[in-house]
Amino acid sequence: MTVRASADRVEALVMESGDARSDGGRLLGGVSVQVHPRTTAAAAGPRGRGHRSSPPRGSGAVVSLPTPLRGWVRTAHRVGSRDMGLISARRSWLFLPGADREPLLQAATCGTDVAIQDLEDFTPATLKERARGLSAEICAHWMEHGVEPAVRVRPLEEGGHVDTEAAVAAGAAIVVLAKAENGDEVRALDRLISYHExxxxxxxxxxxxxxxVESPGALLRLQEIASASTRVTSAILASEDLATNLGVSRTIDSTELHYARSRFRLEAAAAGILAVDCPFTFDDAEGAVRDLTQSAALGYRAKSLVRPGDAPLVNSTMGPDGHELERAAGLVAAFEQASAEGRAQVVFEGRIVELSAYTAATRLLASEADRTGK
Structure with missing residues (x-):
């Protein structure tokens, strides 16, 4: 059996992963992968930071997969439906340096809905292995405190396959793919996650x-990226890299990104995924309030951040609606009933519920009760 995949993605993944074999193959996570290369011409034109050319539509390399991985490839795009009501209740998404253990642990109590151990830009190359070694402890700690655990991985051809293995094994609920450019990359990540699950x-x-989304091209291809796998439930708009790729300077009022933020929100709505607005990266309390007000005016219900202290402000601005609270209450009730009956697996509205989703739902309800006094 063979499957098709983008050659420049799969070849990079295979050639960077593990032991070489005498027959020209490589061992990927203990699995032998044979790649029959295809040569493509690189796209002409200037390449800014974070830019990677997309392969022509319909092109691909033939990748021969052994029996242990074939079943995962066949089912990679038939994942069950997601509870978007609960997903949209993830208001705050906090990026954290991947190798700093104490700040990672402390993030569990800052109020953020999602905490992201960043193994890409926030972690120097010399500390990435150490950061991956912390993932299991950090994800477990966050789940215990009702925070959704996420790990940001590098693009697969830049070592992201190693990050992904660590993230899935650690129990991450979300894999955040840095510098996503096209659907081929998402499909490759989907298959890799399936194998490691x-x-x-x-x-x-x-x-x-x-x-x-960190480049103009990725923004224009957001619906392609979102539809590449049913695992994609949300997307984050970058600020610094996007501004660099646009050739503009960042300003405290983000005037230079207004169209990009509006377009991103529109594209995400059309794709049916949660749009997470770019972070406010300036040390200015009044500016942070103005930025959040602008974000809410554009229709955002979620925002990324880089300072833990901003989480309460984001949560109060991006609060859940009645439908989301009703869904959270339903999930909590289903989980607790299954636990009381001794059932090993909990399914709520067609979705398998893990402990992290339950604890996040209980924390959301408690936070809303504290805010309203009810």
């Missing part, structure tokens, strides 16, 4: 994917 003993399809 099996190795880690996790239910197939429980790990979500959240691409970060």
């Amino acid at each position: 099996g190795r880690a003993g996790r239910a197939h399809g429980v790990v979500e994917v959240c691409p970060t």
Whole structure:
């Protein structure tokens, strides 16, 4: 059996992964992968930071997969439906340096809905291995405190396959894909996550994917990226890299990104995924309030951040609506009933519920009760 995949993605993944074999193949996570290369001409034109050319539509390399991985490839795009009501209740998404253990642990109590261990830009190359070694402890700690655990991985051809293995094994609920450019990359990540879910003993399809949009081309291809896998439930708009790729300077009022933020929100709505607005990266309390007000005016219900102290402000501005609270209450009731009956697996509205989703839902309800006094 053979499957098709983008050659420049798969070749990079295979050639960077593990032991070489005498027959020209490589061992990927203990699995032999044979790649029959295809040569493509690189797209002409200037390349800014974070830019990677997309392969022509319909092109691909033939990748021969052994029996252990074939089943995952066949089912990679048949993951069950997601509870978008609960997903849209993820208001705050906090990026954290991947190798700094104490700040990572402390993030559990800052109020953020999603905490992201960043193994890409926030972690120097010399500390990436150490950061991956912390993932299991950090994800477990966040789940205990009702925070959705996420890990940001590098693009697969830049070492992201190693980050992804660590993230799935650690119990991350969301894999955040840095510098996503096209649907081929998401499909490759989908297959890799499926394989590692099996190795880690996790239910197939429980790990979500959240691409970060950091280039003009990726913004224009957001619907392609979002539709590449049913794992994609959200996407994050970058600010610094996007501004660099646009050739503009960042300003405290983000005037230079107004169209991009509006377009991103529109594209995400059309794709049916949660749009997570870019972070406010200036040390200015009044500016942060203005930026959040602008974000809400554009229709955003979620925002990324880089300072833990901003989480309460984001949550109060991006608060859940009645439908989201009703869904959260339903999930909590279903989980607690299943636990009381001794059932090992909890399914709510067609979705397998892990502990992280339950604790996040209980924390959302408690936060809303504290805010309203009810």
